[in-house]
Amino acid sequence: MALKIGIVGMNGIGMRHAACYAKDPLAEVVGVCDVVKEKADKAAETYGVRAYYSLKDMLENEPDLQIVDVTTGGIENGSWHFEPAMQAIAAGKHVLVEKPLSSDIREGRELVRFAAEKNVYLGCNLNHYFSAPAERAKQYMNSGDIGEVVYCLHKMGFNGGEEVYSPPKTMKDKDRPYFHMKAFLTHPFSVMRHFCGDITHIQTFSNQAGFRKSAGDVTVSINSIHVKFASGAAGYLISQRGDAPYGLGGWWSMEVGGTKGTFCIENCVEKVSYWRAGKSIPTIGAHPAPEVTESGVTDFNTTFNNRLHAFLEDITNGVPREHIRASGRDALAVLEYTFAAMESYEQGGIVVRPQALPAFHGDPLVM
Template identity: 25%
Template sequence: MNEMRFALIGCGEIGGLRAEALQKSPGLKLVRACDVDAARGKALAAQHGVPYESDWHAALGDDVDAVLVSTPPPLHTPMCLEAFRLGKHVLCEKPLARSPEEGRQIVEAARAAKRHLATGFNYRFYPAIAAAKSVLDSGRIGELDHIRSYAGHPGGTEFTHAWVHDVKVMGGGALVDNGIHILDLTRYFLGEVVEVKGFRTGHVWSFEGCEDNAFALLRNSRGNIAQLQASWSEWRGYRFRIEVYGTRGCVRASYPPMYADAVWSEKPGGPMRRERFFFPALQIKERLKSYRFTVVQSFIEEFAGFLRAAQGQATPAASGHDGLRAVEIAHAVYQSSADGGTVLFPA
């Protein structure tokens, strides 16, 4: 295969940024733009010099190797299943599915088709997160002990689409919206989650079936704990933070602004050293071009990972399994909140 040729389904807010990133990604090429909203789809197709298609089935022609699913979640399952039936690779936006059952169907279809399924967890490629991960992996802060993580935005239809607050569309609230990214990042640092306990509350916005805050305790098989919150009542605006504590120090990454720092000692009780990670070039470009600059950069790196993964190589990019696990953990938090119990996953 010379270039991996993509059809984009869904030319909305994220689809537009995905198209821009695809065109800047070596080895990848956008060949079709599809949206039921003709004005939107045609405008994006014209911007990138590719044909427009209104019917997503017709967008999956023989000239397409991979599909980018960037529609609201109820369409993720039928679109992914059809793409795999036709032998395409798929990058599907988060949340992978509205429920664990739908997610399992998608993952199983990818496995049966022997095609690559990726989930759009692009925060893994935010430079502060990459810096924090390399600090943990270097062993500088010792062995992993525990994690605190948080993601929030103000919620409500002034901040985001009305459909994001519809349980029939999303399968839940803050935890499967912005929270699904921090769930993935937490699991990225923690390793596989075997036990979940959680609470959800909905007194702020009162969107039926959608929590505006979710609180979770996650445990991995080695006994390390993560404490996580996802919120739709972060009145100061969009932000997330992850703090990873080890036996000899800690590393913390946050956005916005993009920043990470690490403190550690060579031995317990020894003098503390500190390293700060600033990203001034990114901050200047973000100031000029908005947060979209950062998102597009992360998509470009994610696409490079997608290409490597489809060729069977290792990459930090999130797989379909990662997307499914995030949905399963979110729904375990819902179950725990409803019945007061603890949800166990086989190690």
Template identity: 25%
Template sequence: MKVAVVGCGGMGNIHAECYANISGVTVTGVCDMLEERAQQLAAKVGTKAYVSLADMLAHSDCEIVSITLPSYLHKSAVIEAAKAGKHVICEKPIALHLEDAAEMIEACRRHNVRLFVGHVVRFFSEYVQMKQQIDDGSIGRLGVAHAKRIGVHPGDIRPWYREDDKSGGVVLDLMVHDIDYMRWVAGEVRSVFAQHKHNDQVDYATATLVFESEAVANLEAYWGYPGAFTTAVEFAGSGGVIRSDRSTSKSLQVRKPAASLSKGPFVEVPESPGYETPYEKELRHFIECVRDNRESVVTPKDAYKALEIALAVVQSVQTGKVVTIGQDKREVSPT
């Protein structure tokens, strides 16, 4: 399978290096408007550098294009790749506006190419294991979930992250990870209520999601944290609690009432990070879906719904009210 990458920043480097590790995959081109950056990545993975997406699509002989550009550029690049007959792997969020996301999905359908969106949390081993535990009924009926995702402000390195009309801010760029994951685990979201603090140093949001199942999830996303990037997630059900906290451990912990156990008060399920990174697992999965013509773990609808919920979070911040998902179809600005 021949692949190419447009956008040679941090995520572009991750995609290109992952492809270089996957058997049967060849990187036939990388593209960036900054020629030096494209040349550096091309040298790293042994391919040709381009400064024009059109040139790369025409001359690299790629079958799949990874789009790792800033979020506000996703739409134009996806549609251009689709028109060229290339399957598309696009980083999350799919877009910053629902109308744009719908056009991207339709363009790929119309040109008979596949669209995959990189909601990579679905490929982190501890998150996969938590979903499996919940699906297996290990903690009974899901009641309440908590998730946080915090780190330094990426705008300190890439200034465009501070421009909400380009990045979508902390909600569309960071919280969207946990929005997608919670929907994957708990099902469709009925309503959201959110709060947001935003200045040059801090971009912090909290959101409460209520699901059709009556489960509730409280999400926290924070850019500007004075420490290392970390995540944590916890699910409480009628039969126990399951949690993972990367700031204290790389293990997944399942805790149940003592009465339900034969050996001690708690059950702990260790989860060690594997040799293959979640990004490599994700990209390998997408490539196999193209090769075998099968549906992905992350569908275009999933990416659209994650964006819809994220925009409802933004709308709740703007209005100070609970927002019902799907009830108000008006477009919402990320700012």
């Protein structure tokens, strides 16, 4: 049976979510909401549902509503998530929040705490590992083909350079030094954690290209982040917001090396390559061609369909609240990493330990 969904925030992301739900047999959008009347009305007309201009009205007039999808943006792309998400949780609704969980770490912690108190599902759109290459890479790990993880290298950013640069112009990013870190690092951190587990130590060195400085742009746009995983594995993330053009692997590449093999995903959705360890492989120089799995997909936007369907599927199947894919707790983890990275940068590159996550307690109805 389809789950009844209300969407809050009908800008670009909200409309994309609505389009995904329209194709999903597990979804039935029953209402759309935006404080900008024209946006709500346009979405309502497009999808044949009722328009609302406040979440309060939607909750009162749609008693069968089961899920509230919060796709609002705001300052640093996350300042408008907290209030509607808390309102929906208080009403006993399951909630999916766009990334980042919040632009304020205290709000993120409270969202996770309150959802646990109300025993509702809280998910976040950590969609970057909902792809065929990520699924194949996870199979390599689960089958033992990677072995003990030794390192993780992740590069994620935007194509750019001085010839195509334009300075921030809106209140959400202008004069916001941490706009890129807060709005974007959720994604690469979530992928690193998905494959390699919790991060226990973070060290950050950040900068920006000279053309940004000359334009008076304060965005801390180049982030070089060294991490240690709980397993002991080493990790490195380089993320930049259009300070340079793409290099090898495009805008998104992920390599995980282990004692039995190494995989590398390129351009997120396109392909994964796997190299198996072996005595016949030379230490330096030429090495055998990898096993390459092409997805046949080049459209990154397919990750939205995959991720939203996973949330609906987990709720439909009654997956324990603490173990749904891309949960609020997972989103809080990467928000903690982001704020630890900011602290390390502010303190000249000191090593920072992110705050521990709330413990799993287990659901007595399913244990």
